[in-house]
Ligand SMILES: Nc1nc2c(ncn2[C@@H]2O[C@H](COP(=O)(O)OP(=O)(O)O)[C@@H](O)[C@H]2O)c(=O)[nH]1
């Protein structure tokens with residue numbers, strides 16, 4: 001019987017490359033299960049409901065929180081985001097490696113409620129490179145970018161709270177390192 005895998009949390013500032021690394025990793029190892037969060041943010045072009053996020057209204061988010069259906073939730077740069085609890089627990093019980101891609105506040109809540117979780121911080125090679133990536137992605141307005149860069153300063157300062165730091169210089173290298181940390185080889 002396979003041992004119950006540890007829950008892995010990946011956090012890091014907006015634009016550092018979390019989604020890119022996770023997409024690369026899952027192309028090669030689709031057996032890693034990525035939790036799909038609920039969010040009140042509007043979808044970006046190409047984002048699909050139920051695939052990238054469950055896009056919900058403010059009222060729906062209120063209900064998810066009130067009913068205790070979220071493992072953790074946080075407000076980030078003006079929108080709320082949360083991890084549906086049941087699906088995470090079901091996958092872990094079934095022996096499936098589970099990955100959460102969530103912000104710092106969410107990572108802290110998971111650490112409190114699930115002591116066995118491992119927290120991985122994805123860091124940019126430099127501040128300049130982070131600004132370049134976030135701006136270059138072209139999905140946010142200058143105001144939203146400004147807000148996210150402000151949040152990034154807080155996130156970068158919290159790096160010592162994490163179990164492991166991976167620097168996203170090469171997507172391939174980081175994806176490999178993350179798989180090794182998750183015992184998926
Ligand atoms: N706490 C928490 N944070 C989340 C969740 N889902 C996504 N996030 C984080 O919310 C932040 C903003 O996500 P998003 O709007 O998709 O922007 P992006 O990460 O820059 O592509 C990122 O730091 C995500 O990791 C969640 O369920 N809970």
Ligand SMILES: Nc1ncnc2c1ncn2[C@@H]1O[C@H](COP(=O)(O)OP(=O)(O)O)[C@@H](O)[C@H]1O
Pocket residue numbers: 012013014015016017018019020021133134136137168169170171
């Ligand atoms: N290692 C890397 N080298 C260069 N560009 C990268 C790297 N990783 C990601 N990017 C680019 O940086 C931008 C932000 O990446 P994204 O995955 O959307 O970040 P996040 O999910 O952390 O907000 C994207 O345009 C992506 O193509």
